[in-house]
Amino acid sequence: MFAQLLFLLSAVLTVGCAIAVAVTKNIMHSCIFLLGSLIGIAGLYATLGADFVAVTQIMVYVGGIVILMLFAVMLTGGKDFVSRAQNLLGLAPSMGNKWTYGIGLFVGLVFLLTNIKLLSNIMKSYPAKTFGNEFPSTVSQIGHLLVKEHVLAFELSSVLLLGALVGAAIIARPRKQ
């Protein structure tokens, strides 16, 4: 019962906040609703027993990405941006016309149905199969996977991140006159 309650709460939080992100006109409020949505996704991971992934979700998105977004909004945005917000019914020119909305809706529906068809098998087997008990926790299992089977991807992504870090430092550096 507790797992179902957790799932319901997380799902409502995720979907509700995601809708609020799209509907809200104030971009700062959107960022905060996005925070709620991402926490809801962490709750979904926790429902599936993936505690490490859930905590990583909070760590990366709440602690990093959302704060970064807030910074970006504050350092670039102004009040003008709020008043120029385009809504769906106004059909502002840059957002497309009735035809593009219609085609977009149709494509989205087809995509959704295909996904549901593909995922239905996985959905039916919920709750997820518990893995063999050779590992005491998911953390050690992820650790083993990262440094054994997926060590190349792991190392490559670390090199990529280091490159991004160095690149950011070079771009942000004050130029010598």
Add this chain to the structure above:
Amino acid sequence: MNQTLVSYLSQYEFYDVLIGIFGKNEGLLAFVIYLLFAAAIVGLCATIGGLGTYAERKISADIQQRIGPNRVGPYGILQFLADGVKMITKEDVMPNTADKFLFYLAPMLALIGVFATLAVLPWSSGFMMADLNVGIFYLIAISSLVGVSVFLGGYASNSKWSMLGGLRGASQIISYEIPVTISVLSITLLAGGMGFGTILSQQQGTPIHWFIFHNPFAFIAFFVYFIGALAETNRAPFDLPEAESELVSGYHTEYTGMRFGFFALAEYIEVFVVCGVGAALFLGGGNLPFNVQFDIIPLQLFQVVIFMTKALILYYVVIWIRWTFPRLRVDQLMSICWKYLTPIAIFNLVGNAVWIVVFNGKSIADLVFGGH
């Protein structure tokens, strides 16, 4: 291993009696136990936070050769209750141009972020709400909500002091998270796990078995952690977000009454939490200095006392530092983090890893006295 508080309590006889009372409904009983324990911990921590403000004023008075609060109760010890009543009864003022939604949300986020960390704080080997196997990682992740709340409090007030304080606070918190997390990571390496139960079980025995004395790198890591924790909780000498001589009082300038109280309470409880984490990671937490074969409730309470003593000693050091050192400049703050603490923390991490490989994970005490 005790996975949660309930599974710990279930080894006692009175648990069976309780199940009988609840009509064999174990889920409901677990819920009630968690609820009671959570209420007790929140109450205890709110008291610690309140007494923290009293301790802060009294210790600062001692350091500055004043008397400090001495009117309410014996030695002024009820001052924090008087302050609390004052805050609750004060008018809740909100600036006209403030962003109402975010203005109300920010203090709540601060309190949620801090109280959520209490779920994994190891009061003793048994009295832990939940011994998650991602314990310390969860704690670091969830406490980043406080950073968001500082930022939002600064933004929503629509005041330049608050805005500058919020910006400073958020940048400081996310910068100092890096050396703190890397220091914690080196302890995770030594313990071989992220759960507080695992970390504490590796430090049993006399003080020489604490992780701070495990090897020279861990010793340095403790100080990196402590300095970083000071900055993360916005304490002096890193209290730039609320630098009263330049920013009135930073991100909570526009807050009045209990909303300001929430921010203050969250700050003081967070200081206690980081001190408790420091005590658990490096100073052996609530471990007894001798081995006992049996496990009874009074022994657990004794562990709680030991844990609290260590945490409160660190709490005292935090206050002591605040009233001793002058505040840093913003550029000094950032250069300390990025040019000194982060490289030192990474050096410690590598050093710890090398130590584990070379000495097969043995501590200095094991090498000198043998054992393990």
